[in-house]
Amino acid sequence: MASRTNRRTARKTRRTGGSTAARRRRLPLRHLLPLLLLLALAAMLMLRGYVHSEILADHRIRPETTADHVPEKILEGGPVIDTRGPKATTLDVPDHRIVLTFDDGPDPTWTPKVLDVLRKHHAHGVFFITGTMASRHPDLVRRMAAEGHEIGLHTFNHPDLSLQTRKRIDWELSQNQMALAGAVGIRSSLFRPPYSSTASALDDHTWPVTRYVGSRGYITVLTTDDSEDWRKPGVQEIVHNSTPKNGKGAIVLMHDSGGDRHQTVQALDRLLPELKQRGYRFQNLTEALDAPSAHTEVTGPDLWKGKAWVFLVGASDTITDVLVVGLAVIGFLVLARFGLMLLLSGIHVRRTRRKGFTWGPDAPVTEPVSVLVPAYNEAKCIENTVRSLMRSEHPIEVLVIDDGSADGTARIVEDLDLPNVRVVRQLNAGKPAALNRGIANARHDLIVMMDGDTVFEPATVRELVQPFADPRVGAVAGNAKVGNKDTLIGAWQHIEYVMGFNLDRRLYDVLRCMPTIPGAVGAFRRSALDRVGGMSDDTLAEDTDITMAIHRDGWRVVYAEKARAWTEAPESVQQLWSQRYRWSYGTMQAIWKHRRALVERGPSGRFGRVGLPLVALFMIVAPLLAPLFDVFLFYGLVFGPTGKTIAAWFGVLGIQAACAAYAFVLDRERLTPLISLPLQQLLYRQLMYVVLLQSWITALTGGRLRWQKLRRKGQVAAPPGETPASRQAGKQAVDQGAAR
């Protein structure tokens, strides 16, 4: 139905009250802030992907090649290679000294165990850490340094350096140093290339890397004895591999990360005491070489950069965990809704469609009904509407309330000259006021409310009022359908109406907590309306408001699936936006207005404790968390396991499709519009999310929307920054008139 904007104030746009006029024109905070949040979220996800080696990680390994260009003395020399100067030299570990080296750490599970074993046997070793793990577990790195071990670099992301450019090598090293600085406050001069082994294994591809890294000032540390613990060959073999021959000095390669390292830990526990007995000493590298420590303290900006880095990584891990929890919640909600829907709507259908079903003791209901048609500028549709009502099989009187239309709506209806149709005119005051006036002028006790652009079937009114045979029923919700479903937008809304609204109504009917009777087709008992005070303009969703009020008063609200009405859904994105904005904001208003029902007793309490939370959960919390689906979809596609992510997305789509198909079948609709369901999941849902976000912002900031009327208290209160456009004299006269 056409928006009930008050034309006089429509010219004022909704503003957030930017401080300067210029700012208002550019990008208001309500749009800028979500964008910034999105930016921060994207940065955080990229950081997380980087630190978990999901992006920028290169897992290729180059095969070995010849070693023609590697100097002989290097190939036959010791494991410590110094290429910092023009001439490369090597160093050996002195006899009876063993340098245990652990690559790829720190690992939260195994590194502490390794550290414990080393401490137990008073041994020192060298840990070649990767930047990714160090960033995530700075506490372990601190412990390594504190217990006297040496720390060396093993690049940030563990790529094969012979395949990387110089810039990349520099980057790996600098990021690794930064992570180390942030964790412990030191810089290291030792380096071990990933995928390296002994000096004799250097080849024409890896030698230049060693030279380049040396030129950056690092001493490259290879190994003499590879324990091969990564293969998990058994504790015995690890010990055997790690034992040097003939009392020579050795650098032993082990791993404290990258898998199950319990064999490594056990092997250490045996190796250390055994070799110590034989006279070996376990030292870190510089101790073994009698050199000063390879650690250099870091101060100043570098230290702060490192600390900031470690903090950022920690924050991103925490935030991601929170988001994962949110994803679990929304996933659970989607599944729960699916389950509830299947179960409860099945119950509803079986109940209402079984043979011999009657609504109540007073069935069938035959008394005449008043149909209220509030209309504002519905010149195009009003005739169809009224004529469709004339075909009704049930005795009715029609009351068209013209809400100050400017296009002659009232005149059109009057010219129709139909019996049983009355026109009441009022100055523009909004739909709730129009409905109240209609109620005041209606003659009968059963009142049907519809919109000016809705078309009824002949049986609609009859079906709509049959539930009143049960004296406990205070209001009935009809089955609103989208009439214009040829366009894509129309098709999406059609799916939404059938699956979202109508299937939900069955669910809520069984749970006895229907939140909204559609404004397009609903019926009320006059006595119920009287008791709750009629329609209120406190909220923009007066239909939700009145329904909740009727629930709280103790009446039952049911769903009459056979009472079909065809409504015209908005066809442009702009109109759709406006409509959903009002609905979203209005629903939040209504929930807030009736929040006291949570703690009340009796039927009000029942509604407050069952209905309100359900509505809040499914209509507010779920849509608010729904973007997590998109966030993780994006993350999974870019960083993570792409296949699994796509499979999960299709899984969710499948669930939605099954729900939708079930709803369509229940409503006896053709399934063809379901083809646009995947696209709806991609585009429509995001639009609804933005609408919800904007309505949250409006609710929080307390701004007034252009559809909201000023309360007729006789005083004009304009919120700062939101000067209403000049109101016309007539309205002021009305205000003064009302202020008596």
Next chain:
Amino acid sequence: MTSVNTQEFPETGASDATPVPAAGLPGTEVRDPWQEESGDSGSAANDPQEVTVQLDSVRFGDAAAAAGRGGADGGQDASDGPVFVDETGRRRIRIRRLGICVGVACAAYAAVIVGTLLSGNSDAPWLPVPVQDDDKPAAKVEADSPPQPTRTAAPVLPPVGPLLPGPVGPFLPGVHVRPSLPGVARTPVSTPRPSPSAGAPGPSPSAKPGPMTSAPVKPTPGVSTPGPAPGTSAPVLPPPSSPQPSPTSASPSPVASPSPTGDGTGTMAEGTPSPVPTASEATSPSAPGPSSPAAPSPENTV
């Protein structure tokens, strides 16, 4: 209230509401004009003369409130205006401030992430290691070598000063200066000995003056270039003459490291705070020899 006159128009300012003949609401005594005018339905609406303009909003709530309703309607909340709307604008200001803070925090977060990823220096602090003779594969650092100073202390030498370009002075002044400094890379001087632990600041400087010194000396000039530069330029091959290959020292490593042993400390100082060096430092220059008592590491005792 005045009696209702259906022929009135808004401009005239008359015409009242027709309150609803609501059952059960106390205090309402207005008559329904429709019921008065026409007993049955319909005819009234068709008369073009009869345009009813009902001006005020009919709100059962208002009427009831005026009549002083109590909890008769089941305890509905009193309506006091549109929900959420805050006419004073105070809440908006508060929320806005909060929003600005959050926005700034987000922007800062993203900026810092990008900043830390893009900047960075890959150089390593210079680490003096004892030269080992090529002929004798097993390294011999023996007891001769002066004990290393505390391991935890900053290692000696550190190269360069702060990352920032600039000061870097001759890093490693100590190096050259100190004769003993072995500077592995540099020269194969293979002093059979141990030249004392190279790193150690100072150990036995006196011991080997000659050979060592030659090599290292220098440098500085080139080296001082700000960190990155030296490093980036050719890796490995700084002209032999040039003193240390740039990399190490020049680079910015922020390190605090200490100081160079003994002489030349002055130059280094600029770079680093380095308090460190500890005793060894102090003693090193002087320490003549291996036996230097300083911080002997246990390992030294063979």
